[in-house]
Amino acid sequence: MRGPVAHLLDTPHHDGSPLYAPAGAALGERVPVRVRVPASGTERAVWLRTIRDGEPRLEPARLDQETEHERWYVADVLVHNPLTSYRFLLDEPGGYRWLNGRGAHQRDVPDAADFRLSAHDPAPAWLDTAFVYQVFPDRFARSSGHHGEPAGPLPDWAQPVAWGTEPAALGRDTSTQLFGGDLPGIQSRLDHLQRLGVDTLYLTPIFPARSNHRYDASTFDRVDPLLGGDQALASLSSELHARGMRLVGDLTTNHTGAGHEWFVTAQADPSSEEARFYYPSDEPPGYVGWLEHASLPKLDWSAPGLAGRMVEGPESVIARWLRPPYGLDGWRIDVANMTGRYGGQDQTHEVARMIRSTMRAHNRDAVLVSEHFHDAGADMGVGGWHVNMNYSAFTRPVWSWLVEPGSTLPFIGMPVVVPRRSGRTMVETMRDFDAAVPWSVTRHQWNMLASHDTARLRTVVGSRERAEVAAAMLFTYPGTPVVFAGDEGGMTGENGEHARASMPWDEIDAGGGPHWDATTFETYRRLAALRRSSVALRTGGLRWAVVTDDAVAFLRETADERVLVLLARGPWSGALLPGHLLAPGERAQNLYGGGDLRLVDGALVLPGDGPGVQVWRLA
Template sequence: MTTSTMEHLLGEPHHDGSALYVSDATPTLGDTVTVRVRVPLGCTERRVHVRVVRDGEPRVSPARLVRTTDADRWYEADVLVHNPVTCYRFLLDEPTGYRWLNGRGVFSREVPDAADFRITVHAPAPGWLGDGIVYQVFPDRFARGTERTEIPDWAEPAAWDDEPVGSGPGVGSQLYGGDLPGIEQHLDHLEDLGVGTLYLTPVFPGRSNHRYDASTFDHVDPLLGGDEALASLSRAVHARGMRIMGDITTNHTGDGHEWFRRARADRSCTEASFYYWTDGEPGYVGWLEHASLPKLDYSAPALAERMIDGRGSVIGRWLAEPYALDGWRVDVANMTGRYADQDRTHDVARTVRRTMLDINPDSVLVAEHFHDSGADMMGDGWHANMNYSAFTRPVWSWLVDPENDVPALGLPARLARRSGRDMVATMRDFDAVVPWKVLATQWNMLGSHDTPRLRTLVGSPAMVEVAAGLLLTYPGTPVVFAGDEIGAEGVNGEHARTTMPWDRPDRWDDRTLGTYRELVTLRRSSTALRDGGLRWALVEDDAVAYLRETADETVLVLVARAPWTGATLPLAADAAENLYGGADLHPGPDGWSLPSDGPTVQVWQLT
């Protein structure tokens, strides 16, 4: 295929939920919102209509042609926000029939409502979530601030340079001794990287290094420095203009938790109603059948009061001074409140959010959900989700080293290498089933404490740069697991929980660190990259390009995993300034010629 015949997507009509296309992202019930659609001049539409599903029934009304530019015709339509979540799509009436435009693209056939655009009355996550990046720290592995000689009976002490155990005995008991004072002592690194939010995995005491098996929610683990260490870290983080978020399991406790021990000793006590009891061994329901993690039963009113509802609840008290957490990431949020014939997940999420906003109206609530989270993400509970399905997995599948035999996350199969077309189709499928303002704050990750390391998956600093380019230019909130920015490696979640080699410069990949710093700085400097819409321009096997747009700024991003044939895009631009990657964008009679080299990340501002 020659450059001149390479297909692009800029000839298709486009709409997304950003401010360029929707007049009010958070209306109240009964308001009328103006929605806009851009139709390239090459299209043959005779009329454009908007189709709204109101009280379960579709209604179609005409859109108005309001503006014609050198490249597009712009139409507007009015949408009555008659339901808290109001769904709509566009109908393009053309000489050969009609086509639908929804969140997945343009279709010349009938399509289900699942991917329709959505306007919701629910407030989005506060703007600070998108300032800088979120930096995830696994406290045991980041830094030692205090030397501790007392080791709990469950722990196996490790030297700081020891390799983490990846499977089998020692996975949960290998203790390196990182703590909260150690994190506080290295906040300069976070600030230099451009971190906006520090996210800590659990700090409550348990009988494991990961601490998802809490024995109490009332105190910070003394091994991490105790309550005062968290208060001190919070003060230090806020003094630098950053935020701090905690991690909690609303789905289960540890079997050593004070509530569970009380419940087992006296089945008539209040705490006994907090858990699911069975006749078979071990006598109660455990998370994924793990007896060490008994599951919480939210049919018990006393549990909601104790755990999630009100200022005195576990959720509430850590948001208040002196700890002043700015939000929570909720572990296995998709399972919370769900068991057999019970499904209280949405009620739990709404209660947690109400409690948080009562204490801190500027707080953030993020869910962990590894697969299809769409039905849980309408914006009335969780603000955002850890975006494994719509970002992490498709990016991995595009960039994974073809010689790599790392298993696919959670599946009994090897991670497949797929095309750019498959990557983008997956992104569009999952992005389309949530409201735009949720999509715009989703936690996009290239890895976490539960996954292999990016560097291990892709194999080279060049491919890490391509992945980081996607992370820092795609809609959503970029999240970096501590160590990814210096090239840390690991074949699975446990093996990836490596220590930060503060005293070992030989273990730092300076090229990768420089890549992250430069891309974070670029994102923070660009309104379009932080808040703009997303318009796919080109999707090929080895290269993809997209536009991030606001009313005042247009940014073109090209990422390629390998050399490719190049392409010409009919961009409505007079000039293009390279912001990252160093390549000039050349205009020609048919448009602007994209460079064909790879692996590469290129970012241009169009004027």
């Protein structure tokens, strides 16, 4: 085996976290930003480059602190624009380097990866500690406890199936199989969420529809009676809040169902206000559908009256469910990237800001989460969506690193299989996408290993050991951990529809079974507790320390705590880190994994074991 690999801690660093920049800034304010340069650096001077009203400006940074191991420079940024970008210039012998969100570069770079300060209000502070649990209501729990086919009366679209039936993976049945889960059933199982460490429940849509997924709502004015109706939501919300937990709903602002009362009126009366809510088309079926689906007619946000119905005012859809007795703590917006966009029309930012403003008026601590499967950088940090469901910067790169060798699973919406890539490629991808948004967004992004729209994690990675590595990344990486119900027990599924299996409560109550891995549940529970125990893991910055094909290590740091995380998908060469990461006379405290971090000849020795997870508190 080759000798230990080199570390990455001898490069300049800035990440926008509180060690380096303020958590927030107001327009017109001057705020200090800091950059860390190793003692081995050859810089003659450090400059701060900002963009003000579209024009670059350079100001000298001043040496603020110097130790045996590093130098800290500081410069002041004038927050002149709502989103102020900046990066650092290091003047060095023979040339210069730029430092931006992707790292240090001995060449000129575009502004796309510059650091950013946002003057917009950040996401609510409770996301600092949140652990979100996603539930697909039809598949979580039945209040009746009955395991056979759900009893009637049932809508004509529904195909009743017994609890525990394997869900259809393809075809029309994927949207019509009805398992009969309901909101009282969820309420009856809140102890399970709390045992896991969950403090926020996110429900996929709960409005009446003509499908089990309910993204084709027929109204936004009431809760589906199949789920228990309005009173069931009020009761669930009350119980969650009594336990100190929160509840986030799911809304389609891009479209309604073809059975929606607005659309029915629009089709019946072309002169109605509702008729303006949808785009006409000369092609069948005579209107524009989301991705050409006739069952999902697309909303036109230029239509007079739509904003009033959906967003503005106390009786709007957005506001009504935030108020008692329902008291939602936020909304996740389905296909947010398409809302208000069609042809030459682009009102996405306007709509997002409108929703955020209404939410603040009714619940200042409500969160607004977008669904955006690809690059969301242009839509974040502009005063609209607080955070995004982080497929691009988290789910996809983690899958590609930990996927089971030889897997034939499709890669999240692409006509190719999940590629098996190196740790270097994973980190490059994460840095690219993280650099496209302000740190205030990165620190709260909704990170997921799977969702109701993807294959199950266990099916992707193939083993309990690699699932543990993935879960450790979820609970130690910057952002908000989000778990799809069942992943904590190693449930399987080959695509989003197949993954929507009913929870095996008999096995869960019995402590395990063929569909429930109690060891994996304990792993998730321990990792959630680890995150809660560490301020650095919740709010600290991120420094990559080691990046190899088969292992990565990074530091999470605050002013008072430094935590080292080592993740390996298999055996690797090991690495040596600078011994000064430990305070003089201190020993590394093992927080997870049970291994010692040895100090040998002044260097910290990272072991080459794998697959596995090790987490240490250094100081």
